[in-house]
Amino acid sequence: MTAITLRIPDSMDKQLRDAAAGASSLNDYIVRAVRRQMTLDAARKLTSMPPLDLAGEGDTL
Structure with missing residues (x-):
């Protein structure tokens, strides 16, 4: 697990609590x-990667 700290501006407090x-x-x-x-x-990173050459690999796992 990775801990993160978020600082939420006071101006966003009400909207965030409402949501x-x-x-x-x-x-x-x-x-x-x-x-x-x-x-x-x-997902965005994966879609930006070049396609893998899987010729001859078949379609079974």
């Missing part, structure tokens, strides 16, 4: 949002 109203906690909402963003960032 997290349905979550079990504000922390849970933020953790889920960060995980989603990390997944999207990883």
